Amino acid sequence: MRVLILGVNGFIGSNLSEKILTETDWQIDAMDLSSDKLKNCLTHPRFNFVAGDITLQKDWITERIQNCDVVLPLVAIATPATYVQNPLRVFELDFEANLDIIRQCVRFGRRIIFPSTSEVYGMCTDQEFDEETSHLVTGPINKERWIYSTSKQLLDRVIYAYGKHHNLNYTLFRPFNWYGPRLDNIFNSKPGGSRVLSQFIGNILRGENIMLVDGGEQKRCFTYIEDGISALMKMIENKNNCAERNIFNVGNPHENISIRELAELLIQLIKNYPEHHAAATRTQLVNVDAAEYYGAGYQDVTSRVPSVSRAKKYLDWQPMVNIKNGLQETLKFYLETE
Ligand code: UGA
Numbered sequence: 649m650r651v652l653i654l655g656v657n658g659f660i661g662s663n664l665s666e667k668i669l670t671e672t673d674w675q676i677d678a679m680d681l682s683s684d685k686l687k688n689c690l691t692h693p694r695f696n697f698v699a700g701d702i703t704l705q706k707d708w709i710t711e712r713i714q715n716c717d718v719v720l721p722l723v724a725i726a727t728p729a730t731y732v733q734n735p736l737r738v739f740e741l742d743f744e745a746n747l748d749i750i751r752q753c754v755r756f757g758r759r760i761i762f763p764s765t766s767e768v769y770g771m772c773t774d775q776e777f778d779e780e781t782s783h784l785v786t787g788p789i790n791k792e793r794w795i796y797s798t799s800k801q802l803l804d805r806v807i808y809a810y811g812k813h814h815n816l817n818y819t820l821f822r823p824f825n826w827y828g829p830r831l832d833n834i835f836n837s838k839p840g841g842s843r844v845l846s847q848f849i850g851n852i853l854r855g856e857n858i859m860l861v862d863g864g865e866q867k868r869c870f871t872y873i874e875d876g877i878s879a880l881m882k883m884i885e886n887k888n889n890c891a892e893r894n895i896f897n898v899g900n901p902h903e904n905i906s907i908r909e910l911a912e913l914l915i916q917l918i919k920n921y922p923e924h925h926a927a928a929t930r931t932q933l934v935n936v937d938a939a940e941y942y943g944a945g946y947q948d949v950t951s952r953v954p955s956v957s958r959a960k961k962y963l964d965w966q967p968m969v970n971i972k973n974g975l976q977e978t979l980k981f982y983l984e985t986e
């Protein structure tokens with residue numbers, strides 16, 4: 649199998665590449681702007697990495713698409729602060745750049761495994777979000793946060809239509825707050841500069857206060873990267889075409905915790921490291937208004953629980969890692985190896 653991964657130096661791409669190289673005989677062609685998360689892959693004989701920009705190196709991409717079995721276009725901005733501060737950049741990269749790749753998969757008859765997102769469900773009020781029946785609910789245009797959700801939603805619809813009317817062989821996967829080693833840079837101290845987990849770890853290590861947006865009662869189903877990657881491996885493997893023309897939520901419905909609980913758990917776990925105990929003791933939880941923290945274009949999701957019955961049925965997959973173990977492994981990576 650020959651796999652093309654665009655955006656390989658990201659959180660998902662780097663973890664997926666390591667898994668492929670250690671557990672299969674598959675070949676990886678890969679591109680990203682930089683390679684700092686790929687230390688364990690770069691010298692591997694089955695890892696062919698090219699440093700480049702997917703919006704510029706079009707000839708290389710076209711040639712690689714023609715020569716691979718499956719394409720994973722993972723290039724995207726995925727931090728909510730950027731949706732509000734630079735919405736057009738999100739549209740250009742997440743939507744426009746990826747549309748070009750999708751069309752090439754149609755043109756050359758290549759299989760595509762595309763990252764949709766839990767964000768497409770938006771403020772849906774279903775207890776559990778279902779890929780086939782849940783409504784996708786976003787806010788008004790002046791709530792710019794939704795440009796990411798709607799860009800991804802339109803790509804989902806385009807891919808689905810190419811599948812139905814032009815035989816595109818696709819799989820859409822929707823990560824629900826995946827976390828783990830190599831998520832974001834914890835030393836990026838800009839508020840909102842990374843996703844919540846890496847933001848909080850950085851805050852605690854610096855002994856700063858944690859900002860709980862609107863009190864932190866909103867909940868997320870945090871999903872450990874190892875579980876996410878094992879679902880992706882099954883999609884790539886595609887045994888008996890199980891992943892073909894299918895959409896999968898990939899999340900952990902058993903670990904539905906509030907952002908406040910996440911902050912408390914992290915402080916408690918980091919206090920176990922003697923060298924960080926003093927900083928973690930200094931950190932206080934402080935409530936902040938969403939508009940003040942992110943700007944007026946922000947709107948939040950209060951509950952986001954996936955149904956994972958499709959993933960169970962078609963991929964024989966279910967999440968295995970509980971939040972405490974997942975956070976401990978994540979902290980081990982950030983505090984013991986970085
Ligand atoms: C994320 C991002 O949009 C994407 O990474 C992704 O597509 C999706 O969810 C996912 O992984 O499923 P969200 O969960 O809202 O969206 O983003 P986070 O930045 O991780 O924030 C989670 C919650 O923590 C939000 O309610 C946010 O307001 C809150 N938060 C964040 C704080 O209370 N304090 C902070 O300092 C940062």
